[in-house]
């Protein structure tokens with residue numbers, strides 16, 4: 372900023388607008404989610420209220436999982452896994468969001484102040500961006516995208532299960548079903564709007580004219596991709612609310628209003 | 632709406648030093664910041680240095696920082712400011728200053744020279760080039776660039792770290808790499824030039840942390856980060872970090 376030869380201006384920025392509002396809001400929002408999800412992920416309780424299973428605990432892959440009839444149980448890890456089974460699976464959505472091109476922008480600006488806002492000097496003396504370990508690992512985003520597809524598949528299955536009643540009989544619906552439907556729609560929209568997805572479905576091509584189907588898919592994903600930030604926040608809120616809903620049911624705060 | 636007297640602070644000086652000077656200037660309806668700078672020259676500061684040409688947002692000459700934000704002076708209307716507010720104008724802060732509002736932007740021309748040009752396909756003579764619109768849409772968005780270098784000025788990689796200028800081409804020129812890599816007739820790959828790889832290894836793509844300030848300031852509204860830089864990062868991943876794609880390219884030799 373104050374390199375020799377440049378205009379001799381000593382202040383870090385001359386902006387007069389409230390540039391700190393966006394990074395502060397972002398940091399507060401992300402922090403709130405981190406606190407909530409850490410509590411819920413380690414709680415190891417109140418994550419199943421038939422027929423609903425919290426998205427934080429699905430699929431549930433250890434022996435200590437609560438049994439959920441027809442639910443997303445698979446005792447892959449066996450009984451040696453002692454802590455909350457949510458930790459096993461949350462690694463994947465967490466990795467997906469941590470390496471997401473939108474969230475990267477959000478936390479680089481919000482938490483790391485690199486930069487805090489445009490044309491506002493960052494406080495770091497040195498900067499190597501994503502050229503070195505550990506940040507070079509951000510390049511693995513596409514693998515987390517593949518994993519996120521699988522997780523979204525399981526959550527879709529969970530949403531189908533919400534068309535049962537508490538005794539596992541099919542053909543029912545409650546308020547929770549709507550909560551789960553909204554959540555899964557947002558999860559899919561966010562997952563498919565991913566920049567890696569846009570690249571994989573067609574962005575890597577040089578000649579769209581030779582691949583009309585992939586071109587169509589690329590344009591579709593491109594339209595979603597333009598809303599990636601909004602979808603990132605909406606799906607983050609959605610997943611937290613779906614979990615909260617299950618928590619409130621499971622801990623007996625209220626009963627799921629049933630439609631039929 | 633009538634004219635009014637507005638307060639300005641304009642940076643004056645050269646590489647030896649300088650500072651913000653206060654002025655009070657008349658502003659009339661419909662004027663832009665560049666009009667005010669011209670009025671300053673005409674009335675109070677005849678030796679004020681400023682670079683401009685088209686006054687229509689198309690030549691990219693009048694880049695400066697207005698209230699701390701990189702913008703074109705000719706495209707910044709005075710009506711966006713409060714009448715009581717003092718408007719601050721400084722030269723671009725990422726480049727060496729020559730005098731007053733004029734900076735030395737040769738960094739950008741050096742970086743431009745570092746990007747290998749379009750490689751013509753051997754089998755086609757000039758005049759025989761045929762391309763489909765859907766194949767050039769992406770590159771055409773990038774061709775809207777007026778080379779104002781506001782993105783280069785804002786990018787924190789070089790703005791806040793002079794030492795990175797050597798390794799980092801900046802958003803405008805990484806976008807140029809993307810433009811050529813997406814160009815339907817560019818034959819670089821056949822000639823042995825891998826733009827996906829050199830973007831990262833020679834032009835510093837990895838320094839960009841996709842925080843989108845280039846996109847925020849671009850007066851042409853080019854979605855630099857979403858449409859050029861991130862796709863380019865994904866292309867570099869194809870080359871360097873994706874064993875499946877690598878394997879696929881060994882097995883199936885089909886042009887993409």
Ligand code: SF4
Pocket residue numbers: 782785786787788801802838839840841842843844845846856860
């Ligand atoms: S998105 Fe990348 S190139 Fe653009 S300003 Fe940010 S760091 Fe620089």
Ligand code: SF4
Pocket residue numbers: 691775776777778779780781782783803845848849850851852853855
């Ligand atoms: S990409 Fe936009 S901001 Fe950058 S030089 Fe071109 S027109 Fe200016």
Ligand code: FES
Pocket residue numbers: 683684685686687688689690691692693694703704705706
């Ligand atoms: S004078 Fe040409 S862009 Fe402003």
